[in-house]
Amino acid sequence: MIAINDIHKTFNKGKANQVNAVNGISLHIAEEEFLVIVGSNGSGKTTLLNLVAGSVFPDTGSISIDENNVSKLPDYHRSQWIARVFQNPVSGTASDLSILDNFRLAAIRTKAKGLSIGINDKFKQQVKEKIATLGMGLENKVEQSMGTLSGGQRQALTLLMSVMDSCKVLLLDEPTAALDPRSAEVVMRTADKLITDFKLTAILITHNLKDAYNYGTRIMQMSEGLVLRDLNNKQKSDLKQNDLFDWFG
Numbered sequence: 001m002i003a004i005n006d007i008h009k010t011f012n013k014g015k016a017n018q019v020n021a022v023n024g025i026s027l028h029i030a031e032e033e034f035l036v037i038v039g040s041n042g043s044g045k046t047t048l049l050n051l052v053a054g055s056v057f058p059d060t061g062s063i064s065i066d067e068n069n070v071s072k073l074p075d076y077h078r079s080q081w082i083a084r085v086f087q088n089p090v091s092g093t094a095s096d097l098s099i100l101d102n103f104r105l106a107a108i109r110t111k112a113k114g115l116s117i118g119i120n121d122k123f124k125q126q127v128k129e130k131i132a133t134l135g136m137g138l139e140n141k142v143e144q145s146m147g148t149l150s151g152g153q154r155q156a157l158t159l160l161m162s163v164m165d166s167c168k169v170l171l172l173d174e175p176t177a178a179l180d181p182r183s184a185e186v187v188m189r190t191a192d193k194l195i196t197d198f199k200l201t202a203i204l205i206t207h208n209l210k211d212a213y214n215y216g217t218r219i220m221q222m223s224e225g226l227v228l229r230d231l232n233n234k235q236k237s238d239l240k241q242n243d244l245f246d247w248f249g
Protein backbone atom coordinates (compact mmCIF):
# COMPACT_ATOMS: atom_id res chain seq x y z
CA MET A 1 0.00 0.00 0.00
CA ILE A 2 2.62 2.57 1.14
CA ALA A 3 6.25 1.96 0.21
CA ILE A 4 8.88 4.31 1.61
CA ASN A 5 12.32 3.77 0.19
CA ASP A 6 15.43 5.20 1.90
CA ILE A 7 13.90 8.59 2.49
CA HIS A 8 15.89 11.60 3.78
CA LYS A 9 14.79 15.08 4.79
CA THR A 10 17.10 17.81 6.05
CA PHE A 11 15.90 21.30 7.00
CA ASN A 12 18.10 24.41 6.66
CA LYS A 13 20.76 22.50 4.76
CA GLY A 14 24.25 23.95 5.06
CA LYS A 15 23.22 26.46 7.74
CA ALA A 16 24.12 26.53 11.41
CA ASN A 17 20.63 25.37 12.29
CA GLN A 18 20.64 22.36 9.94
CA VAL A 19 18.40 19.50 11.15
CA ASN A 20 18.49 16.02 9.71
CA ALA A 21 14.85 15.28 10.53
CA VAL A 22 14.52 11.99 8.62
CA ASN A 23 17.75 10.10 8.10
CA GLY A 24 17.13 7.21 5.73
CA ILE A 25 13.90 5.38 6.50
CA SER A 26 12.54 2.47 4.48
CA LEU A 27 9.12 1.09 5.35
CA HIS A 28 6.41 -0.98 3.77
CA ILE A 29 2.95 -0.41 5.20
CA ALA A 30 0.47 -3.03 4.06
CA GLU A 31 -3.16 -2.45 3.17
CA GLU A 32 -5.37 -2.21 6.28
CA GLU A 33 -2.32 -2.04 8.55
CA PHE A 34 -2.68 0.40 11.47
CA LEU A 35 0.80 1.68 12.31
CA VAL A 36 1.36 3.54 15.56
CA ILE A 37 4.47 5.74 15.73
CA VAL A 38 5.97 6.81 19.05
CA GLY A 39 9.19 8.67 19.75
CA SER A 40 10.64 11.57 21.72
CA ASN A 41 10.09 15.19 20.72
CA GLY A 42 11.98 16.02 17.57
CA SER A 43 12.57 12.39 16.55
CA GLY A 44 11.05 13.03 13.11
CA LYS A 45 7.54 11.57 13.45
CA THR A 46 5.61 14.51 12.01
CA THR A 47 8.19 15.03 9.27
CA LEU A 48 7.72 11.40 8.23
CA LEU A 49 3.94 11.89 8.21
CA ASN A 50 4.37 15.13 6.21
CA LEU A 51 6.51 13.24 3.70
CA VAL A 52 3.76 10.63 3.30
CA ALA A 53 1.08 13.34 3.04
CA GLY A 54 3.08 15.40 0.53
CA SER A 55 3.22 18.61 2.55
CA VAL A 56 7.02 18.10 2.62
CA PHE A 57 9.09 16.59 -0.18
CA PRO A 58 12.04 14.25 0.39
CA ASP A 59 15.59 15.31 -0.47
CA THR A 60 16.32 11.78 -1.63
CA GLY A 61 14.41 8.50 -1.61
CA SER A 62 10.92 7.73 -2.84
CA ILE A 63 7.35 7.14 -1.65
CA SER A 64 4.75 5.09 -3.46
CA ILE A 65 1.08 4.70 -2.68
CA ASP A 66 -0.64 1.77 -4.33
CA GLU A 67 2.31 1.37 -6.72
CA ASN A 68 2.12 5.05 -7.78
CA ASN A 69 5.33 6.96 -7.18
CA VAL A 70 4.05 10.09 -5.39
CA SER A 71 7.43 11.47 -4.25
CA LYS A 72 6.96 14.72 -6.16
CA LEU A 73 3.18 14.94 -5.89
CA PRO A 74 1.87 17.78 -3.68
CA ASP A 75 -0.56 17.03 -0.86
CA TYR A 76 -3.69 18.25 -2.69
CA HIS A 77 -3.05 15.62 -5.38
CA ARG A 78 -2.39 12.92 -2.79
CA SER A 79 -5.77 13.63 -1.18
CA GLN A 80 -7.30 11.13 -3.62
CA TRP A 81 -5.71 8.49 -1.37
CA ILE A 82 -5.01 10.30 1.87
CA ALA A 83 -7.10 11.95 4.59
CA ARG A 84 -5.44 13.65 7.52
CA VAL A 85 -6.59 14.65 10.99
CA PHE A 86 -4.52 17.09 13.02
CA GLN A 87 -4.14 17.89 16.72
CA ASN A 88 -6.37 20.92 16.67
CA PRO A 89 -10.07 20.01 16.28
CA VAL A 90 -10.72 23.47 14.82
CA SER A 91 -8.49 22.91 11.80
CA GLY A 92 -10.69 20.31 10.11
CA THR A 93 -14.06 22.09 10.07
CA ALA A 94 -15.73 25.48 9.47
CA SER A 95 -16.88 26.89 12.84
CA ASP A 96 -19.62 29.20 11.54
CA LEU A 97 -21.32 26.56 9.40
CA SER A 98 -23.73 23.94 10.69
CA ILE A 99 -22.73 20.29 11.01
CA LEU A 100 -24.92 19.60 7.99
CA ASP A 101 -23.22 22.28 5.88
CA ASN A 102 -19.80 21.00 6.88
CA PHE A 103 -20.82 17.56 5.62
CA ARG A 104 -22.27 19.15 2.48
CA LEU A 105 -18.95 20.91 1.80
CA ALA A 106 -17.00 17.72 2.43
CA ALA A 107 -19.32 15.81 0.09
CA ILE A 108 -18.95 18.38 -2.69
CA ARG A 109 -15.18 18.37 -2.27
CA THR A 110 -14.75 14.64 -2.29
CA LYS A 111 -17.88 12.94 -3.65
CA ALA A 112 -18.18 11.31 -0.23
CA LYS A 113 -19.02 7.64 0.05
CA GLY A 114 -22.72 6.92 0.36
CA LEU A 115 -23.88 10.54 0.18
CA SER A 116 -25.97 11.94 -2.64
CA ILE A 117 -26.09 15.69 -2.25
CA GLY A 118 -28.86 16.36 -4.79
CA ILE A 119 -31.98 16.20 -2.66
CA ASN A 120 -31.82 18.07 0.63
CA ASP A 121 -33.95 15.85 2.86
CA LYS A 122 -32.31 12.69 1.61
CA PHE A 123 -28.86 14.16 2.21
CA LYS A 124 -29.83 15.26 5.71
CA GLN A 125 -31.15 11.80 6.53
CA GLN A 126 -27.97 10.16 5.25
CA VAL A 127 -25.79 12.52 7.29
CA LYS A 128 -27.88 11.85 10.40
CA GLU A 129 -27.52 8.10 9.93
CA LYS A 130 -23.75 8.37 9.51
CA ILE A 131 -23.43 10.61 12.57
CA ALA A 132 -25.61 8.28 14.64
CA THR A 133 -22.96 5.57 14.19
CA LEU A 134 -20.64 7.67 16.39
CA GLY A 135 -22.99 7.08 19.32
CA MET A 136 -22.61 10.66 20.59
CA GLY A 137 -26.18 11.86 20.03
CA LEU A 138 -24.99 14.45 17.51
CA GLU A 139 -27.48 13.28 14.88
CA ASN A 140 -30.07 15.51 16.59
CA LYS A 141 -27.84 18.59 16.35
CA VAL A 142 -27.07 18.70 12.64
CA GLU A 143 -28.44 22.25 12.26
CA GLN A 144 -26.19 23.49 15.10
CA SER A 145 -23.03 25.37 14.13
CA MET A 146 -19.79 23.44 14.40
CA GLY A 147 -18.31 26.15 16.63
CA THR A 148 -20.77 25.32 19.43
CA LEU A 149 -19.50 21.75 19.80
CA SER A 150 -16.79 20.50 22.15
CA GLY A 151 -13.32 19.69 20.84
CA GLY A 152 -14.00 15.96 21.16
CA GLN A 153 -17.30 16.17 19.28
CA ARG A 154 -15.65 18.19 16.51
CA GLN A 155 -12.73 15.82 16.24
CA ALA A 156 -15.07 12.82 15.97
CA LEU A 157 -17.04 14.57 13.20
CA THR A 158 -13.80 15.58 11.44
CA LEU A 159 -12.76 11.93 11.48
CA LEU A 160 -16.10 10.83 10.07
CA MET A 161 -16.00 13.45 7.31
CA SER A 162 -12.45 12.61 6.37
CA VAL A 163 -13.00 8.87 6.02
CA MET A 164 -16.26 9.16 4.09
CA ASP A 165 -14.51 10.22 0.91
CA SER A 166 -12.71 7.73 -1.27
CA CYS A 167 -9.49 7.84 0.76
CA LYS A 168 -7.65 4.64 1.60
CA VAL A 169 -5.09 6.07 3.99
CA LEU A 170 -5.82 7.92 7.23
CA LEU A 171 -3.03 9.93 8.87
CA LEU A 172 -3.60 10.88 12.50
CA ASP A 173 -1.11 13.35 13.96
CA GLU A 174 -1.73 13.38 17.72
CA PRO A 175 -5.50 13.69 17.16
CA THR A 176 -6.28 13.66 20.89
CA ALA A 177 -3.49 15.90 22.19
CA ALA A 178 -5.83 18.88 22.67
CA LEU A 179 -8.65 16.89 24.29
CA ASP A 180 -9.59 15.99 27.85
CA PRO A 181 -9.10 12.29 28.74
CA ARG A 182 -12.75 11.30 28.24
CA SER A 183 -13.10 13.01 24.84
CA ALA A 184 -9.71 11.63 23.84
CA GLU A 185 -10.95 8.12 24.56
CA VAL A 186 -14.12 8.65 22.52
CA VAL A 187 -12.13 10.02 19.59
CA MET A 188 -9.61 7.15 19.66
CA ARG A 189 -12.40 4.57 19.81
CA THR A 190 -14.14 6.35 16.93
CA ALA A 191 -10.93 6.42 14.88
CA ASP A 192 -10.32 2.73 15.51
CA LYS A 193 -13.88 1.80 14.51
CA LEU A 194 -13.78 3.91 11.34
CA ILE A 195 -10.39 2.45 10.34
CA THR A 196 -11.86 -1.05 10.67
CA ASP A 197 -15.25 -0.27 9.08
CA PHE A 198 -13.76 1.57 6.10
CA LYS A 199 -10.85 -0.90 5.77
CA LEU A 200 -8.30 1.90 5.91
CA THR A 201 -4.56 1.85 6.13
CA ALA A 202 -3.69 4.15 9.02
CA ILE A 203 -0.75 5.85 10.70
CA LEU A 204 -1.15 7.32 14.18
CA ILE A 205 1.44 9.52 15.88
CA THR A 206 0.92 9.67 19.61
CA HIS A 207 2.71 10.54 22.84
CA ASN A 208 0.01 8.67 24.75
CA LEU A 209 1.60 5.29 25.47
CA LYS A 210 -1.72 3.84 26.64
CA ASP A 211 -3.21 4.56 23.22
CA ALA A 212 -0.06 3.26 21.53
CA TYR A 213 -0.51 0.05 23.52
CA ASN A 214 -4.26 -0.30 23.00
CA TYR A 215 -4.58 0.58 19.33
CA GLY A 216 -2.98 -0.44 16.07
CA THR A 217 -1.61 -3.57 14.46
CA ARG A 218 2.04 -2.48 14.39
CA ILE A 219 4.17 -0.15 16.51
CA MET A 220 7.29 1.74 15.59
CA GLN A 221 9.58 3.88 17.69
CA MET A 222 11.55 6.67 16.04
CA SER A 223 14.74 8.27 17.29
CA GLU A 224 16.87 10.92 15.60
CA GLY A 225 15.14 10.49 12.25
CA LEU A 226 15.53 6.73 12.20
CA VAL A 227 13.42 3.70 13.07
CA LEU A 228 14.62 2.38 16.41
CA ARG A 229 12.02 -0.36 16.86
CA ASP A 230 9.39 -1.84 14.55
CA LEU A 231 7.05 -4.53 15.95
CA ASN A 232 4.47 -6.44 13.93
CA ASN A 233 1.00 -7.37 15.17
CA LYS A 234 2.12 -10.55 16.95
CA GLN A 235 5.11 -8.84 18.59
CA LYS A 236 2.91 -5.91 19.57
CA SER A 237 0.32 -8.14 21.21
CA ASP A 238 3.11 -9.85 23.19
CA LEU A 239 4.16 -6.46 24.59
CA LYS A 240 3.24 -5.36 28.09
CA GLN A 241 2.30 -1.77 28.68
CA ASN A 242 5.33 -1.31 30.96
CA ASP A 243 7.64 -2.42 28.14
CA LEU A 244 6.53 0.67 26.23
CA PHE A 245 7.37 2.94 29.17
CA ASP A 246 10.80 1.25 29.33
CA TRP A 247 11.42 2.28 25.70
CA PHE A 248 11.55 5.84 26.98
CA GLY A 249 13.41 5.03 30.22
Ligand SMILES: Nc1ncnc2c1ncn2[C@@H]1O[C@H](COP(=O)(O)OP(=O)(O)OP(=O)(O)O)[C@@H](O)[C@H]1O
Binds near residue numbers: 012020041
Ligand atom coordinates in the same frame (compact mmCIF):
# COMPACT_ATOMS: atom_id res chain seq x y z
N1 LIG B 1 9.81 23.11 8.60
C1 LIG B 1 10.86 22.89 9.39
N2 LIG B 1 11.95 23.70 9.36
C2 LIG B 1 13.01 23.49 10.16
N3 LIG B 1 13.11 22.46 11.03
C3 LIG B 1 12.06 21.62 11.10
C4 LIG B 1 10.89 21.78 10.29
N4 LIG B 1 10.02 20.80 10.58
C5 LIG B 1 10.61 20.04 11.53
N5 LIG B 1 11.83 20.52 11.84
C6 LIG B 1 12.80 19.96 12.79
O1 LIG B 1 12.96 18.59 12.48
C7 LIG B 1 13.09 17.81 13.67
C8 LIG B 1 12.01 16.74 13.67
O2 LIG B 1 10.76 17.41 13.88
P1 LIG B 1 9.36 16.63 13.89
O3 LIG B 1 8.30 17.65 14.05
O4 LIG B 1 9.31 15.72 12.72
O5 LIG B 1 9.54 15.74 15.20
P2 LIG B 1 8.43 14.98 16.04
O6 LIG B 1 9.01 13.64 16.37
O7 LIG B 1 7.13 14.99 15.34
O8 LIG B 1 8.38 15.88 17.34
P3 LIG B 1 7.17 16.17 18.37
O9 LIG B 1 6.93 14.90 19.11
O10 LIG B 1 7.76 17.22 19.25
O11 LIG B 1 5.98 16.64 17.60
C9 LIG B 1 12.99 18.78 14.83
O12 LIG B 1 14.29 19.12 15.25
C10 LIG B 1 12.27 19.99 14.23
O13 LIG B 1 12.65 21.18 14.89
